[in-house]
Amino acid sequence: MTVTTALPHADALALADQRLGAWLKQEGCEEPPLAVREPAPHEPTPRDPGAYDPAPHDPGTAAAPERLRLGGRVLLDRDGGPLRGGPVAGRYDRRRLRTPAPHGTHQLTLTIATGAGGPTWVWLEAETHTTGSGVRTPCRVPVPELARTLLPLLDAADGPAAVQLAPRVLTAADVEGLIDELCDPARRLPTVVASVPADRGLDDWVAEVVRPLCGQLPGLATAYVLDPGARTEFNVALEYHAVYGGAVRTYLPEVDPASRHDGARHPVLARRRIEEDLRRAAGLLAREPRRLAAEQPLPSPLAAVPVLRVPPQGPRTGTGPQDAAARAELAVLAHEEQQDRAEQQARADELERVRHSLRRERRHGAAQVRALTGRFCAVQGGAAAPVRPGRRPAGPTTSAPAAGGAPGSFTELMRRLGEFPLLTFTGDQKSALALDELQCSNTGWARLTWDGLTALQEYAEAAIRGEAGGDFKQWCERTPAGCHRFPPRKAVRGESRTVFSHTKWKRERMLPVPECVDASRRAFMGAHLRIGGGRTAPRLHYLDDCSGSGRIYVGYIGLHLTNTRTN
Structure with a gap:
């Protein structure tokens, strides 16, 4: 722990x-x-x-x-x-x-x-x-x-999360905080999220199943139970990391909510296996938290703790000549104990080096996979190859717009999309160009869209290096110094459950992507940027695939797609 x-x-x-x-x-x-x-x-x-x-x-x-x-x-x-x-x-x-x-x-x-x-x-x-x-x-x-x-x-706490003994029941109002917690880079412990089956009451399921199931987790993981409203909100926001039907899912650190590839990292324990043998299921659920606790590098203060010093046990000595042999024996024991402690310290330090090395290798391997997948997608889709992951160069940001500054129209914006090497526009330009025909386009829609694209590019550069510290919304809330800031309230993780469950409205948001992202060449792009307000309310819909192909796909720029507030 x-x-x-x-x-x-x-x-x-x-x-x-x-x-x-x-x-x-x-x-x-x-x-x-x-x-x-x-x-x-x-x-x-x-x-x-x-x-x-x-x-x-x-x-x-x-x-x-x-x-x-x-x-x-x-x-x-x-x-x-x-x-x-x-x-x-x-x-x-x-x-x-x-x-x-x-x-x-x-x-x-x-x-x-x-x-x-x-x-x-x-x-x-x-x-x-x-x-x-x-x-x-x-x-x-x-x-x-x-x-x-x-x-x-x-x-007790683990980064942003309180480490409690029993699972905490969450409502729909708590989902946003849970997602922030899952994506927070300071989180070390796994987060276990349980769903409630439709044919069982919440209180009974928690008391009879979830609490016994989580009995081996205190100190090793944080645990939550989604009530029916929270389950819907959570699964809409995390399409690739959903949990439902009485299943329990373990979310490891560094969750990428926009990546379907990342979803495979977080194991699911099905309801059937839980109900077959609750005691065995509790052991299975605790296996991953125990493994992570043993393999993770220690925080620097704990890594700086010296090995245990135990006083040598030897014969009692007096002051007379007859005790000289006993004193000599005690000195030998003390010397041997000092040597043993030095060897133990060396082994402990080596173990920490191995843990850090394994962590770096896993992250480096993931970055290489993202880079190779991105190049494959670029060749397949005819887009420019993404920037090779590496350290950010000193000086001005690599994604800074050209000397001409922000475009004054969407016609100019669409022509200059090549200035964002990690963003690929896959949609129809007509919906974006149509915004120039509206009188209200003079309110700065093109400039705000450009700001959003600039922020997405800088986020993508950090994300493919594993340094983004969460999803794009969290990036907007904690924008690093020297980067372009986009208003966090205008960055939306996903559509409402009403939109997601409406067949026609959901179909409108199934937007083009390369085959390497989805075999159907379509993906639901619920994440979007608010470009304006009112009934016409332009939106930019995108798919964050930085942990997969190493790119962000912009599938739509135009007037607000259909929902309960549009005609």
């Missing part, structure tokens, strides 16, 4: 120690004594040295490592100090608990780390070591009780 908390470091540590002690007492073990840190040289000594000091740790003060025996085979190791990089890097505190298991030892490690100026990270790792072999079997380890008790107290 890797989450953040808004609590200060010392408060989070105090909560963790309190809950850990309460759990040990409940299990019949001895409660550990309160942790005491040594004061910094400039800090006065507390009046009661045996009391836990809730004041924030001095980042330069290291808590002496200690090993406590709490009865039987229960061991608690505690350490803390500055992160690697020195006191300015931040501080960590750690608790490692070892308890006997039927076939070996359970190990629970809780680490709290706070980087300089950053949030407090909480990392909880549970594992089982079999007797004699030390083989890890993480898939068989249940969610620790400590995770269930800590999460509500920490107000």
